[in-house]
Amino acid sequence: MFTGLVETVGTVTSLTALDPSTSGGNGTSLTISDCSSILSDAALGDSISVNGTCLTVTEFDGQSFKVGVAPETLRRTNLGDLTTGSPVNLERAVSATTRMGGHFVQGHVDTVATVTSVTPDGNALTFRLSPREKSVLRYIVEKGYITLDGASLTITRVDDGQGWFEVMLIAYTQERVVMAKKQAGDGVNVEIDIVGKLVEKSVVGYFEGTVGKEGAPAMLEKIVGRLVEEKMASLKGHQS
Structure with missing residues (x-):
């Protein structure tokens, strides 16, 4: 760990x-x-x-x-x-006295992402990356954790439709990790936050036990659809 x-x-x-x-x-x-x-x-x-x-x-x-x-x-x-x-x-690897300043990282790479752009923002750099396996995007959420080449970073933007996410490296981090030197086309090791995987497995397991294995996907889709509708209704309310 x-x-x-x-x-x-x-x-x-x-x-x-x-x-x-x-x-x-x-x-x-x-x-x-x-x-x-x-x-x-x-x-x-x-x-x-x-x-x-x-x-x-x-x-x-x-x-x-x-x-x-x-x-x-x-x-x-x-x-x-x-x-x-x-x-x-x-x-x-962590010891019993290690400060947990990042997040729990296993060192098990889920996929490789390709850097598609590097954009300066003041003295920071914004990296946009496209993962090889698009399925991992369901675990990648804005303000969540992600590990890139072993460095714990915060996700700043995600676009599931176009298949990319972004992170920002501040000046301090740029001096201490290899990613600061990467350019468009370079590959980066990606490990997603294990918490997302555990939550997904727990939720799927719960619904499989409640409505059966065949009915679980439909039930989940219905719940997600309802949440999306509520969110869209809330956004429209703020705009009116």
Whole structure:
């Protein structure tokens, strides 16, 4: 478990294909350096979030550590796009004394989003992103949490119809995360807030137990439709 508060930015110094006969797959071994600040209490087997992906430390010294990345992880995250010299966000797993300044982050990437635009707003930057799997948009709500390359950020706008959402990076954050250097076309690891998934499963489970599995979708659609109608009526009332 992580908080989404990036501790430091490391540098990929080597990428080596793993031996299938010993690793069980065609994965990649990453060596990440320039991160001594998070290695003072490191141990083999520790979890470290690398661009929002929970990975296991297999080797380390005072300045660098090594992790193995499975083929499935390479396919589902932007780690497959890393090259020697790439900067990566790093965070150690939480401890009993960690301040929860961000939100609960698992380090399990749900999808990759593409940056479609970067717009300056004073000394801040607004990023618009389009997720590869549009289905995750139902969990993304304005003012809610989202994890992008391991950084806990607040969603500022969402457009479900056009399939995008926006976040803003203030000047302080720009100096401490890799996303500040991203441009249109770049990929970003996305982990949605697990609370949304849990709520959805609980609500669906409740209705399946009440009206049956086949009737649950219709019941949910009816309730959502009624809420939308009430909201639209309220908006019209304010405009009149």
